[in-house]
Amino acid sequence: MQESMGFTPQLAASSIAQILWLIPALPMVASGVIALMKQPARRLASSLAIGSLGISLVLALAAFGHVLSGWSHGFSVRETVNFAWVGMGAGSIDLGWVLDPLSAVMAVMVTLVGLLIFIYSTGYMAEDENYTRFFCFLSLFAGAMLGVVIANSLLLLFMCWEIVGLTSYLLIGFWYQKPSAAAAAKKAFVTTRVGDVFFLLGIVWLFSVTGTLLFYNNGAGALEPDAIATMLAGKAALGLSAATAIGLLIFAGAAGKSGQLPLHVWLPDAMEGPTPVSALIHAATMVAAGVYLVARVYPVMAAGGTLSHGAGGTTTALTVVTWVGAATAVFAALIAVAQNDIKRILAYSTVSQLGYMMAGLGMGGVAVGMFHLITHAFFKALLFMGAGSAIHGCHEEQDVRRMGGLRKEMPTTFVTYAAGMMALAGVIPLAGFWSKDAILESAHTWKSSQGPYFLLVFGALLTAFYMTRQVCYVFFGEYRGHGHAHESPRVMTVPLVILAFFAVTLGVLGTPAWPWFRAFLDDRPAAFEWAGFSEPGFLPLLLTSTVVVFAGLGLGWWLYGNKSPRAEEPDALERAVPTLWGWLHEKLYVDELYGVTVIAFYGWWARVADWFDRRVWGGLVAAVALAFRGLAHFDRFFDRQFVDGGFDKGCEEIYTGGGLLASIQTGRVQHYLRLLAVAVVVLAAILIWSSR
Amino acid sequence: MSGVFWILAALTVFGALAAVMLKNTVHCALAVTIAFAGLALLYLQLGAQFAGFAQILIYIGAVAILVVFAILLTRGSETPKEGIFSRSWFAGMTIAAGVFAVLGWAAIQSIHVLPHQAEAPSVTVNQIGDALMGRYVLALEIVALLLTAALIGAVIVAMHEKGESK
């Protein structure tokens, strides 16, 4: 594991850690308040959302500063605040939050990017009538995402994870009257659910093996050495250890949320949501939650192997993560080449870059993957917001073949977009270059195989190519759309500028000359030295990546350059390789495959269950009801015949007897006399007999 | 048992039979008068002169007359439509026969233990008067009351009510 040179752990929670829970709580409370407000209170709703997230940003910066100061003084800051949530007999289920470098960095990134996008949304959604609802959901999302980031308990993380999934559903389907939007929201939810099922299995297994769901708990947490040793000792199927199995299950959940290869199908369709939603959720934050999760449970996934930078072996779990990531990176980049919707290109680009992050985590460790996540968040958000600005300027047109020449009409958008595009492609010295280069370097030095390295290099080529294609279509050539394009308002362009600044400069945190970011996350001191550049094998790698990137850029410019193809004409690449283009355009038929296999099976299963329910269970219920009816009939019969009958008969007998007795009273005197005489005779006889 | 006794006994019995069995009610009343007379003679033979004369005076002289009056007042002399005996006469006859059987059997069985006083007692009216005013004065007074009540009662019962047609 990482060496802590001269860093002493600090155990007591500082005051900033105590109030860390406010960071997610404030936006959630704001969301609740907005939910209760009336529709026309637009200014109030957005002010509330932006205000609460602003305060969260301030708190996150304070927390980051605290961790930073601790780091610079040689302390390893990991402060946790845990509390018991549900008591179960002797033990209890605990929740809590943690303040360490990883969570602090993520908190700052989420709040900062989120705040910029909130401000952008006030301009983008200005004409939408559901403005208030939008900010309610956005605020809820921000709160939940921050909850995921600071969670110290796997259970709390899962709960906030689910809320994030819910808000993603609500926001993708924001314009619910559009059937495509509603279907896309459902698809997103169901697909991520598949991953979440495995995630939940992993949580349960972890709890059963280690007995706790807290990450760090003064030595008793699930990510601390004792628990890791227990998990390694446990056995799973196929000769894997429990740690590997748990790690793979948790990765399955992350794969769903982050759109890795089999579960990536929801992300492109999620572009049905408004552009700020795509920017915030599907570029910067929610999809990053999967990467963050893998980074968080990295000790579990790396258990058993010896992984340090550039040496030693790796574990099964991390190998799987790496290969899945690399495959995703190339797969999605190929599809992005042949798409015509501006947001869809960016969506597939996101999937591809997420693959890069996962591969980076698998091969290079937490710092490598997280660095790319941070930089990607900034420039992908920038790209989406720029795309939104372009869409807004072209009067809600999204097909790139109908845009063009926006370089002249929308200069600010063009410049910022170009900055973001170059950062994504990995042009030196922008941020994307350094983060991607770190991944390529760890891939190059990966002991298991060089396969991921070549895949990722090919992916970088494709990335540069399709981004150039997109920029040429949108900003170069002539305007092919209807109406007149216009620049977006200041409230939309200012965030673009801020993000562009970060996209350009953030790379400075991760250059080999000054590996501040890695050192910060690994609790090591960092110093600025030019000698970092002269590490062996580094310069060839740098050159290779630069050459690849420029090759991609050149290819793109050559094919698409300053030309202005109409929407009806076939694409330049399409003319070159029509069959391949066809496949790529149809997203390599993954959706169709799912439709034929999984969905068809599910439909059949649903029919079986319905038959079973109606015939078997329904039959049982009907049989019971019938039995009861029969019993009721028998009861009635019994009651009538025996109880009523008996009673009636008895009364009749009494009546008849009374009648019989009454017949003695004839009303005739002589009869009475006769009776008297008989009685006297009898009495006399008795008297005589008794006296004899 | 002297022959007088048998004659008187036969007279009485036949008178009684006739009283019960004759169709005409007035004939019945006359027959019962003969029965009363027979009984009175029997009392005389037994030496109970006072009882005998009292019998003649009261029964024949008052009760029989009363019965005849009642028969006349109620048109009893007309023959009834359905016959003189009631519908269930056989039951009555049987019961009477039973009663006679019991009484007769009792008398016959106890012949040996019956008392027998051969000498007839000599009773004077003096003695009877003394007894009435002496030992039996209470009974006498009560009977007097009874007779008064009966008299008044009979009058009231048989009196015409106001507004009732005859």
Add this chain to the structure above:
Amino acid sequence: MTPLAGYLLVAALVFAIGLAGALTRRNAILVLIGIELMLNAANLNLIAFWRYGPHPELLTGMMFAVFSIAVAAAEAAVGLGLVISIYRHTRTTDLDEMNRMKG
């Protein structure tokens, strides 16, 4: 047969005849006649026992019979008065028809 037994038999016979008449004749007056016969038979019994029983000087039997005669007379008067009264209401003395007290 002792004299007393003879008298007793006669009395029993008259009594039975009177009873038969009271039980079987339709006319109410004849029922009363039967009752008178029964009373007379009882009187004969009393006188007979007085004559042939012990202590005839006490006059018990005779007195009893005399009082019996008196009471019988009174009873006959009242009874016949009742019959006349009923005859006025129902226009008949037929006992078979008088069953309004039938239960």
